[in-house]
Amino acid sequence: MFQTESKLIKKFPPYVFAKINAAKLAARQKGIDVIDLGMGNPDGGTPIPVVNKLIEVIQDKKSHGYSASKGIFSFLKAISRWYERKYQVQIDPKTEAVSVIGSKEGLAHLGLAIWNPGDQVLAPDPTYPIHHYSVVIANGKLISVSLGESPEKFLVNLYRISSKPGVNPKALIINFPHNPTTLCAEQNFFKDIVTWAKKRQVLVIHDFAYADITFDGFKAPSFLATPGAKDIGIEFFTLSKSYNMAGWRVGFAAGNAKVIASLAKLKSYMDYGIFTPIQVAAIAALDRPEVELTERAKIYEERRDIFYKGLMNINWPVPKPKGSMYIWAPIPSKYEKMSAVDFSMLLLEKSAVAVSPGTGFGKLGEGYIRFALVENKSRIRQALRNLKKIF
Numbered sequence: 288m289f290q291t292e293s294k295l296i297k298k299f300p301p302y303v304f305a306k307i308n309a310a311k312l313a314a315r316q317k318g319i320d321v322i323d324l325g326m327g328n329p330d331g332g333t334p335i336p337v338v339n340k341l342i343e344v345i346q347d348k349k350s351h352g353y354s355a356s357k358g359i360f361s362f363l364k365a366i367s368r369w370y371e372r373k374y375q376v377q378i379d380p381k382t383e384a385v386s387v388i389g390s391k392e393g394l395a396h397l398g399l400a401i402w403n404p405g406d407q408v409l410a411p412d413p414t415y416p417i418h419h420y421s422v423v424i425a426n427g428k429l430i431s432v433s434l435g436e437s438p439e440k441f442l443v444n445l446y447r448i449s450s451k452p453g454v455n456p457k458a459l460i461i462n463f464p465h466n467p468t469t470l471c472a473e474q475n476f477f478k479d480i481v482t483w484a485k486k487r488q489v490l491v492i493h494d495f496a497y498a499d500i501t502f503d504g505f506k507a508p509s510f511l512a513t514p515g516a517k518d519i520g521i522e523f524f525t526l527s528k529s530y531n532m533a534g535w536r537v538g539f540a541a542g543n544a545k546v547i548a549s550l551a552k553l554k555s556y557m558d559y560g561i562f563t564p565i566q567v568a569a570i571a572a573l574d575r576p577e578v579e580l581t582e583r584a585k586i587y588e589e590r591r592d593i594f595y596k597g598l599m600n601i602n603w604p605v606p607k608p609k610g611s612m613y614i615w616a617p618i619p620s621k622y623e624k625m626s627a628v629d630f631s632m633l634l635l636e637k638s639a640v641a642v643s644p645g646t647g648f649g650k651l652g653e654g655y656i657r658f659a660l661v662e663n664k665s666r667i668r669q670a671l672r673n674l675k676k677i678f
């Protein structure tokens with residue numbers, strides 16, 4: 288038999304979400320109205336001026352050729368403006384920013400550009416899967432750090448693990464507001480991370496996917512706004528969530544020039560850049576007024592309020608998120624013996640609500656499920672009525 292799988296591909300376990308996705312499809316084929324709170328796929332549309340910009344630019348045949356893998360210079364300049372306007376951070380568009388085909392792609396390739404096989408990398412458990420699999424892809428050694436119930440607990444766990452003999456990490460991957468737990472960090476937390484990282488000479492990679500989706504007046508800090516952060520780290524941002532552009536596949540990384548140069552070099556061998564009309568439309572998005580971002584976050588905040596209160600009313604207490612588009616829910620005590628996957632299957636069968644099992648985000652996600660607030664308010668209310676049936 289000819290070879291069809293590398294050693295690397297064998298390291299990827301079967302996709303935890305596959306079982307739920309298959310069951311969801313089967314239920315829909317039977318005519319069941321499944322309320323899909325599974326994937327973090329925004330249900331809103333891309334802002335109209337951004338769509339119009341794409342339509343305008345695509346009419347020009349000059350935009351149809353290969354683009355620039357690092358990002359066209361006007362996009363890199365827009366990234367620099369975005370950092371200055373929102374976080375008073377100076378980014379040199381020539382050396383400190385690179386476009387990525389969504390932050391998932393950027394994170395997936397980053398490790399290949401900077402780590403050698405066997406290099407140790409720290410990442411929280413649970414977390415968004417690519418934070419773990421970027422290490423697997425680069426043949427590195429993942430060291431999981433229990434996230435705990437607060438960023439402060441995470442710091443304690445980080446200090447403890449990193450001071451163990453033989454632990455000599457090359458990088459730390461973090462993400463606040465955090466997917467899936469919704470934990471949010473303050474700037475002081477990043478200060479402690481920078482101090483630790485400089486002392487240990489560890490690269491910090493911050494995934495800032497939910498920068499704009501915050502509630503109750505909370506504003507998520509940028510890692511790069513921490514003094515000294517650029518010396519030791521980079522930050523990823525995606526247009527997927529803030530601008531409802533998940534399908535467009537556009538984001539960026541910014542920060543330490545040497546790390547950015549490595550990623551840009553690898554990408555220049557791998558891709559020809561994001562389609563130019565998408566990059567130009569992305570500039571239009573990044574330049575949109577702040578108030579539109581607040582309005583978009585408000586939509587998630589209202590859903591959060593309804594869902595949080597509704598779960599409390601059916602005696603299912605959950606932490607109240609300050610950011611992200613999720614609710615991270617412990618499996619109710621009545622079902623605590625069930626695994627996260629089995630409980631997710633039960634919710635689908637008995638309540639017609641699709642969720643993500645916590646174990647899709649790491650071993651320590653066991654005992655939890657994640658609801659994504661990606662259906663409208665009346666569907667969220669319907670989901671609550673359906674969920675009541677299991678109690």
Ligand SMILES: Cc1ncc(COP(=O)(O)O)c(C=O)c1O
Pocket residue numbers: 327388389390391392415462465466494496524525526527533537538
């Ligand atoms: C923390 C986090 N990072 C990255 C991504 C993926 O972003 P992109 O669409 O830019 O690949 C997601 C998507 O859910 C996410 O939750």
